[in-house]
Amino acid sequence: MSEGENTVAKTETKFPWSNYTLKLGRGEPVSTTQYVLYAVQIAAVIILSYLSVAVIPLSYAGISIFYFVYPFFLVFTMWWGAWGMLGAYVGCVVGAGVLVGTGPVPSIVYSISDLVPPLIAFVLYRGLLSKRGYDPLWRDLTDKEVAGVKTKRVGAWFWFILINGVILNIISAEIGVGVLYKFGLVATNGFWPFWIGWVVGDFVAMVIITPVLVKGLTSLVERQGLVNHGWIT
Amino acid sequence: MSETDVKARASKKYVRTFIFSMRTGTPIEKLHVVTKVFMIVVLSTLTLYMFDIPVSRGGPDFIGLGLLLVLVFSLLAISRTAKYLVNSYLVLSIPVILAQFFWWLFFSESLPGAKMTFYLWPGFFPIGVSTLVFVGTFVLVYFKTRSITVSLAPAVLLWWFTIMPSVLAHSSLATWIKFPLGGTYSFSLPQWSAYIGFAKALGYAILIYTSFLFLLTTRDVEIGGALRQLRVSFRKAFFVMLMFRNLNTILLDYESIRMAQIARASSVIRSGILSRMKDLAYVSIPLVATMIRRSTEMGVALYARGFEASKGMTNYKETKRLSGVDYSIMALLIAFLIYEVILGHSITTLFGR
Numbered sequence: 001m002s003e004g005e006n007t008v009a010k011t012e013t014k015f016p017w018s019n020y021t022l023k024l025g026r027g028e029p030v031s032t033t034q035y036v037l038y039a040v041q042i043a044a045v046i047i048l049s050y051l052s053v054a055v056i057p058l059s060y061a062g063i064s065i066f067y068f069v070y071p072f073f074l075v076f077t078m079w080w081g082a083w084g085m086l087g088a089y090v091g092c093v094v095g096a097g098v099l100v101g102t103g104p105v106p107s108i109v110y111s112i113s114d115l116v117p118p119l120i121a122f123v124l125y126r127g128l129l130s131k132r133g134y135d136p137l138w139r140d141l142t143d144k145e146v147a148g149v150k151t152k153r154v155g156a157w158f159w160f161i162l163i164n165g166v167i168l169n170i171i172s173a174e175i176g177v178g179v180l181y182k183f184g185l186v187a188t189n190g191f192w193p194f195w196i197g198w199v200v201g202d203f204v205a206m207v208i209i210t211p212v213l214v215k216g217l218t219s220l221v222e223r224q225g226l227v228n229h230g231w232i233t
Numbered sequence: 234m235s236e237t238d239v240k241a242r243a244s245k246k247y248v249r250t251f252i253f254s255m256r257t258g259t260p261i262e263k264l265h266v267v268t269k270v271f272m273i274v275v276l277s278t279l280t281l282y283m284f285d286i287p288v289s290r291g292g293p294d295f296i297g298l299g300l301l302l303v304l305v306f307s308l309l310a311i312s313r314t315a316k317y318l319v320n321s322y323l324v325l326s327i328p329v330i331l332a333q334f335f336w337w338l339f340f341s342e343s344l345p346g347a348k349m350t351f352y353l354w355p356g357f358f359p360i361g362v363s364t365l366v367f368v369g370t371f372v373l374v375y376f377k378t379r380s381i382t383v384s385l386a387p388a389v390l391l392w393w394f395t396i397m398p399s400v401l402a403h404s405s406l407a408t409w410i411k412f413p414l415g416g417t418y419s420f421s422l423p424q425w426s427a428y429i430g431f432a433k434a435l436g437y438a439i440l441i442y443t444s445f446l447f448l449l450t451t452r453d454v455e456i457g458g459a460l461r462q463l464r465v466s467f468r469k470a471f472f473v474m475l476m477f478r479n480l481n482t483i484l485l486d487y488e489s490i491r492m493a494q495i496a497r498a499s500s501v502i503r504s505g506i507l508s509r510m511k512d513l514a515y516v517s518i519p520l521v522a523t524m525i526r527r528s529t530e531m532g533v534a535l536y537a538r539g540f541e542a543s544k545g546m547t548n549y550k551e552t553k554r555l556s557g558v559d560y561s562i563m564a565l566l567i568a569f570l571i572y573e574v575i576l577g578h579s580i581t582t583l584f585g586r
Contacts, residue, residue: 031532032532032533032535032536032540032541033528033529033532033533033536034532035468035472035532035535036475036528036531036532036535037524037525037528037529037532038472039472039473039475039476039479040475040476040479040483040524040527040528040531041524041528042476043475043476043477043478043479043480043482043483044479044483044520044521044524046476046480047480047483047484047487048487051487066510068510068513068514072517072521090476098444098447098448099444099448100441100444101326101329101437101440101441101442101444101445102440102444103273103277103280103281103440103443103444104270104273104274104277104444105274105277105278105281106277106281183281183285184281184284184285184433185437186336187336187337187339187340187341187433188340188341189340189341190336190340193340204510205510208507208510208511208514209513209514209517212514212515212517212518213514213517213518213521216517216518216522217518217521217522217525220522220525221525224525224529226525
């Protein structure tokens with residue numbers, strides 16, 4: 001093995017999460033259990049999106065002041081790659097759109113706002129931050145060490161808040177409220193109140209729910225061999 | 234479809250839909266799911282267009298929006314699902330529609346037209362349409378809830394909305410007797426703010442009830458059948474079916490977990506908003522764990538039945554063919570869409586404003 005290949009091999013096995021990459025998968029087809037799981041997780045995101053908008057008071061036209069499905073589809077994307085992103089999009093179209101009466105046409109367009117954050121987060125974590133010592137499954141938010149490797153908790157929280165809570169959240173709000181505004185579902189001078197509601201609602205939900213979800217379930221999902229190695233499997 | 238299947242289907246009086254159930258044999262039940270999807274897409278596009286016509290081009294198409302709302306309610310009545318809507322979401326949707334009206338009333342940019350006066354209190358106690366609205370709302374909500382407090386709140390709110398516009402407060406048709414009471418408190422807004430608020434509320438009502446029309450009259454299995462007709466592979470069609478079939482199961486799981494949490498006094502011990510949000514977070518673990526367990530079981534069951542090796546699957550027996558009625562409805566909708574959106578006509582201008 002040449003020196004260059006040796007360095008790559010060392011980098012790839014440096015962390016316990018090095019097998020979670022941006023490849024398509026492990027070169028095997030989706031198993032029946034995974035196939036069912038991906039369909040059921042989309043159904044779960046649809047229901048949670050619906051409840052986030054329909055049950056929480058002061059929610060309006062697909063915008064919720066506590067959009068508690070946001071951390072779910074972020075975590076699902078970290079676990080299940082493209083299937084989590086599909087869940088985020090379909091969940092928003094059906095659950096936070098059609099089911100609460102936003103109408104199919106605006107729902108199909110404004111749901112792009114829920115597709116973009118998990119897509120970018122997945123690429124950033126699996127492609128960049130995992131190689132810098134940050135767990136793409138976010139266990140470093142709650143655990144001091146993962147499989148014997150000491151985690152960088154402060155850094156993990158910093159990137160988590162900056163990427164998901166600030167940058168992606170702002171992009172998501174900009175797309176979502178912007179589309180609803182263009183479709184005439186948000187009043188002319190109501191853009192900023194809704195924009196702020198969107199950002200705060202997603203941020204609060206993300207900070208409260210993600211650690212609970214990661215702490216309680218990531219190990220279980222990984223132990224059962226259900227975490228995707230790449231985008232598809 | 235075999236003769237036995239046809240007989241079994243004909244003997245069924247009700248079939249399960251996305252939400253609640255639907256009576257079989259109604260004209261809406263006989264429509265193809267593709268027609269229903271096409272219908273909600275066209276109705277939603279028309280609504281979005283109609284309520285967004287700028288003031289410079291004559292403003293929203295009120296009569297067109299009104300006709301669409303009547304059409305949607307007629308379809309709900311024909312499908313015999315209106316009672317489910319009345320019993321469940323109708324009352325819940327009214328605050329959302331009112332919120333839409335008020336957002337547009339107060340958050341529109343400056344619009345042309347004369348100023349219209351709105352009363353916080355008109356300086357007299359009116360007897361008239363507002364009284365009928367109060368009594369009607371109170372009776373309707375009391376009949377459903379049997380709670381005076383719950384009935385009083387929407388009744389007072391709607392009563393107040395009917396005395397707010399000066400045109401209603403001073404019209405002899407709307408206000409029959411006035412009892413002087415206190416001073417007058419009012420504010421003014423451009424006339425168009427109220428018109429646009431009304432059009433948006435009307436349009437939003439159409440969007441909501443059109444969605445419900447689809448959900449109340451469509452079966453998940455119909456979607457699977459339609460996808461197979463559109464030559465989507467069995468695995469993809471079955472994936473979509475699995476997704477829709479599990480909606481109800483997950484909702485039931487969520488409710489059960491919430492109930493278990495309440496049984497453990499979570500809502501008694503914690504009272505703050507943040508604590509309630511944390512409660513919601515703790516629902517997530519059992520919910521996702523249940524979801525994974527159920528998926529594993531279903532996956533094994535499918536595998537045991539030879540799902541991975543299956544080829545040449547039979548079609549769903551609920552699959553229908555597009556009929557002449559389906560084609561006619563789609564043609565009518567396209568004609569309406571061309572008339573309103575592409576040619577830029579308005580039903581309101583047709584009748585003259």
